[in-house]
Amino acid sequence: MGKGFDGARAAEVVAELRETFRSGRTRSLRWRAAQLKALARMIDENEADIAAALYHDLAKPPTESLLHEISLAKEACLFALKKLKRWMKPQKVPTSITTFPSSAKIVPEPFGVVLVISAWNFPFLLSMDPVIGAIAAGNTVVLKPSEVATATSSFIAKNLPHYLDNSCIRVVEGSIPEASALLEQKWDKIFYTGSARVGRIVMAAAVKHLTPLVLELGGKCPVLVDSNVDIKVVAKRIVVGKWGCNSGQACIAPDYIITTKAFAPKLVDALKITLEKFYGKDPLGSKDLSRIVNSSHFTRLKNLLDEEKVSGTIVLGGQEDEKHLKIAPTLLLDVPSDASIMKEEIFGPLMPIITVDDLEHSFDVINSKPKPLAAYLFTKDHKLEKKFVKTVSAGGMLINDAILQFTNLHLPFGGVGESGMGSYHGRFSFDAFSHKKAVLSRGFSGEIPMRYPPYTPLKQKVLRGLITGNVLPLLLALVGWPGHRKSLVA
Numbered sequence: 104m105g106k107g108f109d110g111a112r113a114a115e116v117v118a119e120l121r122e123t124f125r126s127g128r129t130r131s132l133r134w135r136a137a138q139l140k141a142l143a144r145m146i147d148e149n150e151a152d153i154a155a156a157l158y159h160d161l162a163k164p165p166t167e168s169l170l171h172e173i174s175l176a177k178e179a180c181l182f183a184l185k186k187l188k189r190w191m192k193p194q195k196v197p198t199s200i201t202t203f204p205s206s207a208k209i210v211p212e213p214f215g216v217v218l219v220i221s222a223w224n225f226p227f228l229l230s231m232d233p234v235i236g237a238i239a240a241g242n243t244v245v246l247k248p249s250e251v252a253t254a255t256s257s258f259i260a261k262n263l264p265h266y267l268d269n270s271c272i273r274v275v276e277g278s279i280p281e282a283s284a285l286l287e288q289k290w291d292k293i294f295y296t297g298s299a300r301v302g303r304i305v306m307a308a309a310v311k312h313l314t315p316l317v318l319e320l321g322g323k324c325p326v327l328v329d330s331n332v333d334i335k336v337v338a339k340r341i342v343v344g345k346w347g348c349n350s351g352q353a354c355i356a357p358d359y360i361i362t363t364k365a366f367a368p369k370l371v372d373a374l375k376i377t378l379e380k381f382y383g384k385d386p387l388g389s390k391d392l393s394r395i396v397n398s399s400h401f402t403r404l405k406n407l408l409d410e411e412k413v414s415g416t417i418v419l420g421g422q423e424d425e426k427h428l429k430i431a432p433t434l435l436l437d438v439p440s441d442a443s444i445m446k447e448e449i450f451g452p453l454m455p456i457i458t459v460d461d462l463e464h465s466f467d468v469i470n471s472k473p474k475p476l477a478a479y480l481f482t483k484d485h486k487l488e489k490k491f492v493k494t495v496s497a498g499g500m501l502i503n504d505a506i507l508q509f510t511n512l513h514l515p516f517g518g519v520g521e522s523g524m525g526s527y528h529g530r531f532s533f534d535a536f537s538h539k540k541a542v543l544s545r546g547f548s549g550e551i552p553m554r555y556p557p558y559t560p561l562k563q564k565v566l567r568g569l570i571t572g573n574v575l576p577l578l579l580a581l582v583g584w585p586g587h588r589k590s591l592v593a
Contacts, residue, residue, distance in 0.1 A: 108277055113284040116273055120216045120243040123270050129213065129241045132191060136184060138238045138267050142231065143180040145266040146173060152258060153227055159254035160226060161349060162394040171348065172228040175510065179232050182512050182529055183239040190239065190533045198543070201569055205545040211537040213241035214315075215291035220282065220305065222296040223396055224352045224450075226252035230259055233294045233317075234272070236532025242292070243271045247285060249297075250278040251396055290314050292536060296354075299521055317525030317535050320518055321354035321448050322475040326505065327465050327491065329482035330366040337481045337503075338373035342381060344479075344505025346432045350393040351452045352400075355477040357505055358449050359438075361465040364458040371434060371456065375419050378432050386431045387424045395428040395451060404430055404451040407444045416455075462487065466494045474498070474520035479505050498522050 128134060146153070153173055157163040163172075193208040217237050221230040230248050237244045246263070248256035260274045275281055286293075286308035293316040295305045302318045309316045328337060345357045362370055382389040395401040405423060408414065413435065414421075420433030430452050438445055438455040445455060459465050462482075469478065478497035482488055488502055498518040501508045509516060509528075517526025527535045553562040568575065 108275060108281045108284060110284045110287050113275075113288050116245060116275070117216055117288045117290070120245065120271065120273065124213070124215050124243045128268075129238075129243055129271050132188060134268070135187060135191075135239055135241055138272070139180050139184045139187070139235065141266040142235065142238075143177055143184075145262060146177045146180070146231075149258075149262060152262075153255075156252075156254035156258045157227060160223070160252040161352070161396055162392075163349065164391050164393065166391075167347070167349065167393065168227075172225055176228050176231040176235075179235045179512065179528075179532070183235055183533070186530065187239055187533075190530060191241075193542070202543060202545060204549050205543055207541070207543045210540040210542050211240070211533070212540050214536060214538055215242060216245070217242045217292040217294065217536060218245050218247065218285055218288075218290045220247045220285075220293070220295045220297070221249055222354075223249035223251035224349055224354070226255035227259070229296050229319075230255075233296070233527060233532065233535075236527055237292075237294070237536045238267075238272070239533045240536035242536050245273050245275055245285065247275050247277070247282055250276065292316065294525075294527075294535070295319065302523070317527065318518070318523045319354070319516075319525075319527075320476065320521065320523040321450070322473055322518070322522040323358040323445075323448055324355055324475045324477040324479065324497075325465070325469050326357040326360045326479040327462060327481065328360060328362040328366070328370055329462055329480075329484060329487060330363060330369075331483045332481045332503075334369060334373045335377075338370070338377040340481075340504050342374065342377045342432075345454055346378070346382070346392060346452055348506055350395070350430075351454075352393065352396060352450050353506070355499075355506060355509055356450075357454070357479060358475070359445065359455040359457060361457045361459060361462070361468060363462055364460060367436065367456060367458045371418055371436060374434055374454075378419065382432065386420070387422055387427070387429050392429065392432075392452075395430060398425075398428065400451070401425060401428050401430070404449070404453060407447075407449065407451075408433065408453060410443055412439050413442050413444055420452075463490070466491070469495050474518070474522055476518045476522040477501065477508065496520070498526075 150173055154165050154168040157168045157172060191211060193210045196207045196209060198205045198207045219233045219237060226249055230246055234244055234246055248259050250256060256276050260276045263274050275285060289312040293305060293309050293314055295302060296319040299320045302320050326341060341357060345351050348356050382392055386392060408421060416435040416438050418434050418436045420431040422431040433453045435455045437458055474496045476498040478495050478500050480488060480491045480502050492500060496519060499508050508514060512529035515526035515531040516528040517523055525535055553565045
């Protein structure tokens with residue numbers, strides 16, 4: 104679907120999926136498992152085509168496509184399959200004496216009809232990962248891939264219907280008109296990955312119907328580098344986390360580095376050596392660097408670099424190839440804090456380095472900005488690490504590496520503040536698309552007259568005892584202590 108898709112057609116799709124959901128088709132373990140197995144099979148059988156689509160959209164190196172998208176999507180499928188029965192099982196919880204005798208449980212149930220709007224920078228993974236969670240939770244789904252990644256969007260629209268149940272899972276291609284038509288509808292949950300600017304639009308649309316949503320946004324992810332580290336290892340991990348991750352076009356890519364004035368020259372030298380080792384003396388010709396996604400983003404990055412107060416801070420790189428949409432890995436030292444590059448998320452191969460007298464001063468620098476999606480620290484100082492975790496607020500953190508927190512399916516992935524709301528991955532994906540229904544069950548015994556009118560001072564005394572945990576008044580009344588039972592049954 105895509106061409107000619109308007110509000111009327113969007114309403115039809117939602118109505119069809121809602122009718123399917125009401126039939127109960129998606130609720131069984133068998134249906135959910137079958138869809139996840141089929142999705143894993145689609146990834147296996149089309150790995151080369153997926154990699155080709157990613158190369159078309161971003162010139163993404165095949166190794167990056169495998170590591171960052173294809174393998175992670177398949178792993179998410181297999182992990183959900185392995186854990187699904189346990190996730191679906193109601194969770195028993197304790198009860199209180201006020202409801203004795205009773206039992207209580209939390210029953211996960213699907214929201215219903217959900218919308219997933221994905222991003223262009225990891226166009227396959229960021230489409231499949233939320234859909235896996237939505238399927239595992241038993242929902243019907245509409246997926247809107249990013250129109251910016253045209254080849255990947257086309258692959259998904261062409262292949263997903265051949266593997267998954269098309270009466271429950273639909274793909275809608277298109278750009279702003281199609282997305283707007285979808286957002287006009289009433290959904291039971293919306294999951295959006297992308298920029299904070301568009302996230303606000305999605306949130307405003309959701310408010311009209313009081314639709315709950317997950318927003319996976321971004322922000323300026325800081326990297327703090329202490330002077331007591333193995334500098335060669337640190338340089339490799341920063342470089343692969345920044346430029347080896349879609350050429351910096353990732354929401355959790357390191358956005359800027361903070362280190363001490365004394366240590367900065369050593370760090371710059373180590374980064375220069377590592378960048379040349381990884382991408383050669385002519386990085387614009389390297390096959391191991393993704394390109395900028397389109398000319399609009401290329402121009403945006405070029406403008407950040409060409410700003411007068413920024414251009415003079417370049418200590419490595421800065422070369423551009425507009426025809427092939429490539430910008431060389433670029434290091435900038437002591438960029439002014441009021442420069443545009445320090446105010447907005449870079450989302451590209453530019454890396455400012457900020458210096459401070461004491462690394463702990465950097466906590467104030469970070470906390471003066473909107474909360475990032477990720478924050479990184481390289482140090483051997485456990486006290487500094489502890490203070491970093493306690494003091495800095497971020498969606499997630501990684502100590503002594505970059506990016507890898509995203510791969511741990513036992514950790515929630517999500518933002519805080521302007522970097523997003525809600526989380527997913529593994530069990531958290533299932534939870535993101537499930538309502539936790541509280542169920543308390545009682546029999547017809549265990550009647551306590553004091554809860555019913557007419558109220559008496561003694562009844563209130565017994566109730567107060569129950570509330571505060573003092574059950575003596577109740578016990579006295581139940582065993583018939585003189586005067587108690589009569590007052591209670593009155």
